Amino acid sequence: MKDKKIEKLIKLEEKRQKEGLELIPSENYASSEVRKVLSSYFVNKYSEGYPGRRYYGGNEWVDEVERLCQERAKKLFGVLFVNVQPYSGSPANLAVYLAVCQPGDVVMGQALTAGGHLTHGHKVSATGIYYKTVQYGLKIQDSKFKSQNDLFDYDEIRRLAKEHKPKLIWVGATAYPLKFNYKKFAEIADEVGAYLAADISHVAGLIAGGVHPSPVPYVHIVTTTTHKTLRGPRGAMIMVTEKGLKKDPELSDKINKAVFPGLQGGPHDNQTAAIAVALYEASQSSFKKYAFQIVKNSQVLAKVLIEGGLDLVGGGSENHLILADLTNYFGPGCGVFAQKALDLAGITLNKNTVPGEQASPFYPSGIRLGTPALTTRGMKEKEMKFVGKKILEVLAIIKKYFEKQGKDFRFWDLEKEKRGEFIKKFEVEMKKNKDLTRIKLEIKKVAKKFIIP
Ligand code: DSN
Numbered sequence: 001m002k003d004k005k006i007e008k009l010i011k012l013e014e015k016r017q018k019e020g021l022e023l024i025p026s027e028n029y030a031s032s033e034v035r036k037v038l039s040s041y042f043v044n045k046y047s048e049g050y051p052g053r054r055y056y057g058g059n060e061w062v063d064e065v066e067r068l069c070q071e072r073a074k075k076l077f078g079v080l081f082v083n084v085q086p087y088s089g090s091p092a093n094l095a096v097y098l099a100v101c102q103p104g105d106v107v108m109g110q111a112l113t114a115g116g117h118l119t120h121g122h123k124v125s126a127t128g129i130y131y132k133t134v135q136y137g138l139k140i141q142d143s144k145f146k147s148q149n150d151l152f153d154y155d156e157i158r159r160l161a162k163e164h165k166p167k168l169i170w171v172g173a174t175a176y177p178l179k180f181n182y183k184k185f186a187e188i189a190d191e192v193g194a195y196l197a198a199d200i201s202h203v204a205g206l207i208a209g210g211v212h213p214s215p216v217p218y219v220h221i222v223t224t225t226t227h228k229t230l231r232g233p234r235g236a237m238i239m240v241t242e243k244g245l246k247k248d249p250e251l252s253d254k255i256n257k258a259v260f261p262g263l264q265g266g267p268h269d270n271q272t273a274a275i276a277v278a279l280y281e282a283s284q285s286s287f288k289k290y291a292f293q294i295v296k297n298s299q300v301l302a303k304v305l306i307e308g309g310l311d312l313v314g315g316g317s318e319n320h321l322i323l324a325d326l327t328n329y330f331g332p333g334c335g336v337f338a339q340k341a342l343d344l345a346g347i348t349l350n351k352n353t354v355p356g357e358q359a360s361p362f363y364p365s366g367i368r369l370g371t372p373a374l375t376t377r378g379m380k381e382k383e384m385k386f387v388g389k390k391i392l393e394v395l396a397i398i399k400k401y402f403e404k405q406g407k408d409f410r411f412w413d414l415e416k417e418k419r420g421e422f423i424k425k426f427e428v429e430m431k432k433n434k435d436l437t438r439i440k441l442e443i444k445k446v447a448k449k450f451i452i453p
Contacts, residue, residue: 017452019444020346021387025321025370026174026202028231029377029452031281034274038233042270050256056266065273072279073237076208078216081240081252083259084275085267089201089225091259092236093119093170094126096221098258099251100195101167103130108161108194109170111135113353113361115323117199120170134164138176140356151176151314151355154184161192171215172199172223175352175368177302177317179213186218195247197221201236203319205229205372208282209291212319220244220251229294229320229372232278235271290375294320297371300381304388310395313354313366321370325354329395330402333359333412336423337398338367341430345394346443347387359412363419377450386446390439397435401426 001007017029042062048055051063051070066084073082086092101107107127109120114137118125121133138151161169171185182198189196198215204224206212215222222239226232238259240251248254260267281287298317305324306312313323326334335351342349354366369391374383402409414422430436 019447020348021443021447022373023347023349023369023371023387025368025372026225026228028205028228028372030227030231030233030274030278032453034231034233034277034281035453037274037277038270040270040273042273045269046266047269048260048266050260062269062272065269065276066267069272069276069279072276072283073239076279076283077222077239078214079222079239079241080245081255083238083255084235084272085259085264086223086236086238087264087268087271088234089117089199089223089236090119090125091263092223092225092238093117093197093199095238095255095258095263096197096223097127097131097168098262099254100221100248101131105131105167106134106164107131107168107170108134108136108157108164108166110173110176111137113357114138114355115173115175115353116170117172117174117201120172120199132164134160134166136160138355149178149318150181151178152181152184154188157185158188158191161188161194165192166194168195168197170197170199171219172197172201174202175321175323176202177312177314177319177321177323179318180215182213182215182218189219195220195244197223199223201225202228202321205231205282205287206291206294206319209288209294211288211291211295216241218243220247221255226275226278229291230278230282231290231372231376232282233271233274235268235275237275293380294371294375297375297380297384298322300384301369301371301388304385305391308388308392308395310392320372321368323352323354323366323368325366326395327354327358327365330365330399331410331412332357332365333363334398335364335367337411337426338395340423340427341394341398341436342367342391344427344430345390345436345439346447347391347394363412374450377452379450383446383450390443393439394436397430397433401429 046056047059047062051066069084110116112122119127122128136157139153169189196219198219201224203212207214226235244251302316311325339351349369352366352368353364
């Protein structure tokens with residue numbers, strides 16, 4: 001490459017990905033074919049509009065690509081309509097609002113602090129600024145770490161829906177470790193006449209692989225990103241179900257108009273082509289095995305963490321994701337320490353709020369981790385046990401560091417201004433920690449045995 005600066009940064013990122021373990025549950029490794037198609041000649045094209053109805057010439061092959069992508073998505077998810085043009089998940093969700101709501105309409109969604117997404121109506125998102133949003137949470141009770149199969153309080157969600165009469169209800173999350181009962185959400189939405197949209201971004205690959213229930217029979221609209229468990233390029237899709245078209249025969253047209261010209265300009269045709277490849281891959285029997293192994297790996301990892309003394313929200317994992325609440329382990333607000341120390345050891349995950357959060361979204365008390373990326377590398381139960389053990393070792397190092405600060409030390413009790421300073425000092429100490437260096441080497445050794453596509 002002539003641009004040496006970017007070339008160097010690409011090499012460094014490649015090294016980071018190869019030598020570390022990726023546990024952010026919304027990340028994955030796209031296949032080499034998906035990456036190749038992303039840099040194909042389709043990157044050069046403009047094609048505002050839809051197949052057969054474009055505002056630019058020269059779209060005969062783009063039309064075929066987009067139609068193929070649509071057919072594959074419809075078949076894989078069992079829907080009647082799909083728009084494959086959204087640039088990513090947030091614009092896809094915003095397009096749904098644009099399609100079925102007027103500014104100021106009431107919309108309901110799962111709160112961000114309870115595992116929902118910004119675009120499900122959080123006050124800082126355009127969705128919370130232009131629409132009146134009502135947020136529902138999760139059941140918070142002593143049993144939140146016991147194994148159970150549902151954390152939603154349907155009576156409360158029904159009460160909120162009846163009181164506020166939303167035009168649109170979202171079901172779906174970014175940090176929820178259990179399966180969704182879409183039927184129960186549908187009963188509530190139908191009772192108040194709301195559109196029900198499922199955001200399946202996190203679990204799309206599990207649904208496609210047949211290991212997670214599909215919302216399609218129950219909801220009107222489905223949105224998904226294409227780069228998480230579905231393992232495609234970054235991108236998104238909006239689907240309309242048979243139930244959706246029964247409720248509103250114009251729903252597909254409304255979605256199309258909302259995406260273009262409502263919200264976006266020209267679609268990223270290289271992305272559409274790469275999504276088509278990912279959908280082809282997801283329809284193969286090997287993908288079913290992959291989806292099954294994601295869940296198996298998540299459950300093995302969850303077991304190791306529970307046995308090591310961690311509290312897992314929902315008592316474990318039924319999907320690709322684990323939400324560990326570290327409040328009882330470190331005190332409130334300490335997810336950041338786990339994220340930083342694990343990063344130094346070569347394990348990437350993210351700090352996350354937990355149900356009943358006692359600290360703040362900037363200093364949340366939990367960590368979120370998952371198995372889609374490691375499973376793509378071919379890791380199985382044996383490696384999950386190793387990863388779980390290493391996570392526990394790193395957490396024990398942090399605990400020791402806290403103990404050294406004094407018997408009654410609690411990070412969250414520090415004055416606000418002192419928190420940043422404390423974290424910086426912690427990082428300096430961790431960089432010098434010999435046990436952490438040893439763990440990093442052990443991780444690198446295992447990681448390098450498992451190639452990334
Ligand atoms: N950033 C995504 C996630 O990590 O879940 C949600 O947009």
